[in-house]
Amino acid sequence: MQFTKKISFFLTVLLCSIAIVSCESNFKEVQKMGLSEFSPSGEADTINLKYTDSGRIKAVLISPKMLEYGMVEFPFTEFPKGIDLTLFDAKGKKTFVKSNYAISHKGTNIIDLQGKVKITNETGETLETEQLYFDQKNEWFFTQEKFKFTSPKGVSYGEGIDFSKDFKKVNSQKISGEIDESD
Structure with a gap:
């Protein structure tokens, strides 16, 4: 049972890490959408x-x-x-x-x-x-x-x-x- 808790904890940490990295990537894309290209017309x-x-x-x-x-x-x-x-x-x-x-x-x-x-x-x-x-x-x-x-x-x-x-x-x-x- 102890081994199962460790695997479960490890999987939870792994999934949370993936979610955070994924959100950070999306957040950067959302930030870029707010910026307009400043180029001459x-x-x-x-x-x-x-x-x-x-x-x-x-x-x-x-x-x-x-x-x-x-x-x-x-x-x-x-x-x-x-x-x-x-x-x-x-x-x-x-x-x-x-x-x-x-x-x-x-x-x-x-x-x-x-x-x-x-x-x-x-x-x-x-x-x-x-x-x-x-x-x-x-x-x-x-x-x-x-x-x-x-x-x-x-x-x-x-x-x-x-x-x-x-x-x-x-x-x-x-x-x-x-x-x-x-x-």
Whole structure:
């Protein structure tokens, strides 16, 4: 009888172990079902996109790679290899924007520029930083990161800045540098 109890105990432990392993395998499959594949709904190489409004070019976007994520809850477009963007004002003056990476959020119309962000205009003003946001609707740039601003009047450094795309309105924080105010 003792031997029968041992076999019975052994079989019970074996069956429970098999059931636990089997449930764990099913649990992992159920977990996978809850995850959606996060892959782009569109992809393009070497793009040259021109944005026009009322027959006038407002922007030209050039990028070696674009990934469109339009089928996710918060749609966005990613530029993993960076962008080269030219913005035009009403008088045709240009502002040039370059970054190593960019992501454009559809719902907010905010572009997040990252990695060696550099903005220049035709009057010789340049802003350099590691991350900068561009509000497309209001044509406004902003960051809380450190920056370097160079103009014909001098160079300044700071942390935190926001400005219009033509540099006519600038609000900066924590600045230092030398600027010639004699003009």
